[in-house]
């Protein structure tokens with residue numbers, strides 16, 4: 168057990184005890200997802216240089232076409248070097264000696280004698296470390312000075328590309344109905360010269376069958392470009408194979424949202440649970456660049472959660488109101504989940520489900536995979552991902568979803584410099600309050616760590632409604 172002593176001495180300075188200590192240990196799957204996320208850079212370098220794989224930058228949960236071309240999708244932040252790599256690398260050295268399961272048990276024993284504090288706050292630190300990077304990217308975008316009136320999400324993803332995009336061979340872009348987002352995509356040309364576009368046609372312009380046809384054509388054109396760049400052929404089989412893996416990932420992801428988050432007993436405290444959901448929101452964008460491995464980890468995660476609940480390990484949350492906080496995928500204040508937990512609530516993050524990205528893509532002998540993919544994209548567009556200029560559609564989508572997940576409250580994350588205007592936010596909050604009769608509010612978000620006091624005050628008065 169000497170390795171424990173050494174690692175502790177080596178990393179001791181970084182550590183302060185986490186309030187989530189008891190919850191993280193035994194969640195091997197969470198550690199794996201975090202590890203795979205943070206060590207993306209080494210993984211991708213190996214894939215590119217040794218296996219000669221093509222790396223294609225993606226965002227917003229659209230990695231399927233890249234996987235179908237036997238290539239690697241990359242959400243650009245994963246090309247970064249994270250300071251906490253060392254943290255989990257230590258753990259990984261232990262795993263190569265003992266295997267993940269045994270390591271987790273050893274860590275459990277180590278924790279009981281207060282010996283290895285390192286792992287106790289892994290998850291908390293992972294999220295903090297990712298967020299530090301996000302803020303850094305935001306600052307890079309500001310320094311470039313051409314996106315000053317854009318939302319946090321656009322600034323940070325632009326900064327990611329400035330930082331490391333040269334590692335990618337191409338970028339796969341899906342246009343959204345936000346002109347700021349599309350302007351950002353165009354600006355990528357100077358950073359990643361090879362651009363592949365899938366234009367999702369405006370929904371309001373034409374009848375649905377026609378829109379579907381246009382979208383099918385657009386996807387086909389994109390596939391030809393992907394084939395040219397990667398040198399690999401995309402077939403019905405390779406598309407269906409990827410959709411099958413994706414469908415299983417989505418099923419497990421939905422189990423966490425529909426089953427575990429509706430349980431009266433959580434497998435961990437609600438703040439940790441929200442952190443796991445945050446990690447899934449971020450890592451789902453490219454499945455950590457390895458769809459099969461991601462599937463194995465998320466299936467194990469669901470299994471571990473169910474087992475913990477069965478064994479009574481976790482926390483009774485039956486009296487805590489469930490608060491849906493959304494959207495977070497373009498940036499949010501992660502302290503919100505802790506503040507709400509301290510005030511007696513539990514937070515649900517589930518943007519991808521809300522926006523239709525967790526819907527399965529039908530796979531059968533007679534189905535046309537490209538047409539099924541086009542339907543999937545259109546469905547998501549209708550739910551709000553691509554029709555942000557249609558406030559009514561967005562509001563209805565939120566209304567339906569809040570009802571579906573049986574949330575006891577709704578908090579909208581209002582991004583500064585967002586194309587969604589103030590009136591739309593008001594409409595959304597009012598409809599949810601009057602039609603669903605649950606409390607709703609909005610919190611302003613500009614940059615992580617800014618406005619914390621204001622957010623706290625807002626959440627305080629919101630959570631007072633439950634006392």
Ligand code: SF4
Nearest residue numbers: 318345348555585586
């Ligand atoms: S709709 Fe708002 S949050 Fe979404 S990309 Fe556009 S400006 Fe950013």
